[in-house]
Amino acid sequence: MPIVHKPGLKPSEISHVEAEINIVLSVEYRRFLSGMNGFYLTSPDCVQIPPNEIERRSPSRFDSGRDGIAKIANAR
Numbered sequence: 001m002p003i004v005h006k007p008g009l010k011p012s013e014i015s016h017v018e019a020e021i022n023i024v025l026s027v028e029y030r031r032f033l034s035g036m037n038g039f040y041l042t043s044p045d046c047v048q049i050p051p052n053e054i055e056r057r058s059p060s061r062f063d064s065g066r067d068g069i070a071k072i073a074n075a076r
Contacts, residue, residue, distance in 0.1 A: 006037040 009017075014030050025033070 002042040003039050004042055005039045008034040009037050010034075 011030075011034070014025065014033055017033075018025055
């Protein structure tokens, strides 16, 4: 599951966000946003866990489908 980080925001973009939501962001959060502006997942956007890799101590958390791909049960 490749994770691609978005580039940080420019100071003018951060100021625009502050004006839109009518809040002044802390210096620390502005610094964080200038370094990274979130991320997104590229294809495939799932993780395949072979059934033999699943811990046997918590079998109720996983559901192994007919295709042999384990999926986390009740994922939100």
